[in-house]
Amino acid sequence: xxxxxxxxxxxxxxxxxxxxxxxxxxxxxxxxxAKRSGTDSTRYFMVLAAxxxxxxxxxxxxxxxxxxxxxxxxxxxxxGIYAGANxxxxxxxxxxxxxxxxxxxxxxxxxxxxLRLELNPAQYERTLNVLRLWERRVREKAxxxxxxxxxxxxxxxxxxxxxxxxxxxxxSYNLDWGLQDDIxxxxxxxxxxxxxxxxxxxxxGAKHVPDPAMPPALLAATHSKE
Amino acid sequence: MNRxxxxxxxxxxxxxxxxxxxxxGADIVPNVPLRTHENVEVRFYDDLVKGxxxxxxxxxASCESYCPAITAxxxxxxxxxxxxxxxxxxxxxxxxxxxxxGPAALKEFAKMHGALLPGWTFLTGDPYDxxxxxxxxxxxxxxxxxxxxxxxxxxxxxxxxxxxxWVHVAPFASKATVLQHISWADPPKTLEQRLEDNRxxxxxxxxxxxxxxxxxxx
Numbered sequence: 001x002x003x004x005x006x007x008x009x010x011x012x013x014x015x016x017x018x019x020x021x022x023x024x025x026x027x028x029x030x031x032x033x034a035k036r037s038g039t040d041s042t043r044y045f046m047v048l049a050a051x052x053x054x055x056x057x058x059x060x061x062x063x064x065x066x067x068x069x070x071x072x073x074x075x076x077x078x079x080g081i082y083a084g085a086n087x088x089x090x091x092x093x094x095x096x097x098x099x100x101x102x103x104x105x106x107x108x109x110x111x112x113x114x115l116r117l118e119l120n121p122a123q124y125e126r127t128l129n130v131l132r133l134w135e136r137r138v139r140e141k142a143x144x145x146x147x148x149x150x151x152x153x154x155x156x157x158x159x160x161x162x163x164x165x166x167x168x169x170x171x172s173y174n175l176d177w178g179l180q181d182d183i184x185x186x187x188x189x190x191x192x193x194x195x196x197x198x199x200x201x202x203x204x205g206a207k208h209v210p211d212p213a214m215p216p217a218l219l220a221a222t223h224s225k226e
Numbered sequence: 227m228n229r230x231x232x233x234x235x236x237x238x239x240x241x242x243x244x245x246x247x248x249x250x251g252a253d254i255v256p257n258v259p260l261r262t263h264e265n266v267e268v269r270f271y272d273d274l275v276k277g278x279x280x281x282x283x284x285x286x287a288s289c290e291s292y293c294p295a296i297t298a299x300x301x302x303x304x305x306x307x308x309x310x311x312x313x314x315x316x317x318x319x320x321x322x323x324x325x326x327x328g329p330a331a332l333k334e335f336a337k338m339h340g341a342l343l344p345g346w347t348f349l350t351g352d353p354y355d356x357x358x359x360x361x362x363x364x365x366x367x368x369x370x371x372x373x374x375x376x377x378x379x380x381x382x383x384x385x386x387x388x389x390x391x392w393v394h395v396a397p398f399a400s401k402a403t404v405l406q407h408i409s410w411a412d413p414p415k416t417l418e419q420r421l422e423d424n425r426x427x428x429x430x431x432x433x434x435x436x437x438x439x440x441x442x443x444x
Binding site (some may be wrong): 066072073074075076077078079082084088089090091092093094095096128131132133135136137138139141142143144145147148149150153154157175176177178184217221 | 227228229230231232233234235236237238239240241256354357358361365367368369370371372373
């Protein structure tokens with residue numbers, strides 16, 4: 001199977017990421033989402049994956065991955081925190097070698113969490129825009145916080161909240177550091193996405209797409225290193 | 227079947243990156259391109275902040291609650307410091323809604339509130355750059371507060387880049403308090419100036435003790 005990096009996407013990234021998530025995503029609006037015919041056979045997925053016990057304070061990688069499977073091709077990509085050299089946390093587009101293994105069904109339920117959700121095309125586009133915006137911020141060294149863990153929290157919050165922008169797709173958890181937000185209250189910033197994904201999986205377990213229901217090409221993509 | 231990576235092969239940012247350690251003005255203040263109310267393109271750090279003492283707030287032209295009141299307070303501050311404005315002290319009001327606020331809308335807002343004054347510039351730009359600027363200057367390191375753009379209209383950031391001093395004050399504080407905070411970022415005074423300030427202060431304290439029996443001035 002052939003892998004290629006599409007550099008032309010970079011130009012598109014600049015255009016799409018020209019606004020803040022709120023403003024740019026409003027443009028793709030719920031009207032367009034409602035007008036979609038649904039005849040397209042392409043399938044779209046978001047994967048929320050995190051692990052504990054990797055970094056110095058027992059947290060680990062956590063990222064949002066997007067997958068699209070068309071008739072002849074498929075796209076995969078993830079942005080978030082992964083383990084760099086010496087198991088130091090690094091924030092940015094996650095290398096394929098780092099995300100592939102975590103996109104499979106979790107083997108160790110005590111240290112891993114993985115929630116795979118099927119999206120409609122509009123949800124996919126919106127979340128892709130969020131991830132591309134963060135990719136641009138990494139590329140231009142224009143992150144919003146001095147702590148990459150905080151940037152990652154904002155990324156996972158914005159990406160997951162895009163799912164419910166037009167209609168209630170998932171049962172959400174309000175990750176806002178407010179008084180009702182126990183996850184942020186009781187965890188270090190690096191661990192918050194893991195606990196957040198775990199809670200989303202608890203609330204939306206029925207929507208998780210198991211391996212047998214995945215397009216074979218995408219499933220194979222998570223095993224390409226084996 | 228062809229596989230395509232969605233994201234470019236960009237090197238990620240580590241937890242202890244250069245950016246995270248940096249602490250001087252050029253590393254903290256984003257040098258983003260902005261447009262003034264006179265429709266002139268500027269670079270925020272290079273053209274407006276570098277080596278200067280500046281007061282920065284965020285607003286938007288259609289804001290009907292805090293922004294007019296804060297702008298009125300800033301007009302008072304400008305009057306109190308009129309001698310310095312445009313010389314060694316500058317004011318910048320940055321739009322929180324850059325998609326709505328073009329240079330003309332900002333100029334109209336400034337005119338309506340009597341804020342077309344020397345040394346005071348209203349700024350707009352690309353939403354991505356404004357967001358970068360907003361977090362760099364006003365973030366709380368708290369997700370909820372940082373996402374509340376409305377809350378950012380109620381803050382005044384004071385920076386003296388030449389001495390790398392940052393001060394923050396709520397513009398709704400008393401005029402004296404705001405002026406005091408601005409003075410905390412003033413350029414260092416000479417020994418003669420400080421001795422003169424002390425002499426005047428002691429003179430005032432002496433008068434108050436004589437009149438009221440205790441010191442009133444802080």
